[in-house]
Amino acid sequence: MSTDANAKKEKIKGYIRELAGRRQNVTLTEIEWVVNQLKGHCTVSVVANDHQRVYSIDGLRFGVCTHRSGGKQIKAVYVKEFLRVMSETGWYED
Numbered sequence: 001m002s003t004d005a006n007a008k009k010e011k012i013k014g015y016i017r018e019l020a021g022r023r024q025n026v027t028l029t030e031i032e033w034v035v036n037q038l039k040g041h042c043t044v045s046v047v048a049n050d051h052q053r054v055y056s057i058d059g060l061r062f063g064v065c066t067h068r069s070g071g072k073q074i075k076a077v078y079v080k081e082f083l084r085v086m087s088e089t090g091w092y093e094d
Contacts, residue, residue: 012037016083016092023079027072028053028064031082042089060085 016034019026035055038044045056051067062081064074086092 008037009041012041013091016086019079020083020092020094023076023083025073026079028066028074029072031055031064031074031079034082034086038091055082055085057085058089060088 012034015030015037019030019034035044035046035057038057042058043056047054048066052063052065054061054063062078062085064078064082066074083092083094087094
């Protein structure tokens with residue numbers, strides 16, 4: 001694997017660690033950034049409607065409810081599920 005590919009993977013992992021450090025203050029845009037970056041490394045699919053998004057990363061799923069009044073932050077329970085999938089796919093170590 002090239003040095004550039006390794007650097008990109010480390011950047012993704014670092015960003016996931018950053019999100020894990022502020023689970024109460026994560027936006028859907030930040031989750032989507034990670035998912036988009038993983039498309040070059042994993043099998044990724046997204047099903048979305050007006051109220052939620054369901055992501056599949058290498059066959060493991062997590063969802064995010066997007067129908068929330070107030071701030072742009074998503075609930076910590078959705079961040080927890082995102083981190084579970086990232087851990088199970090080797091992108092995050094708790």
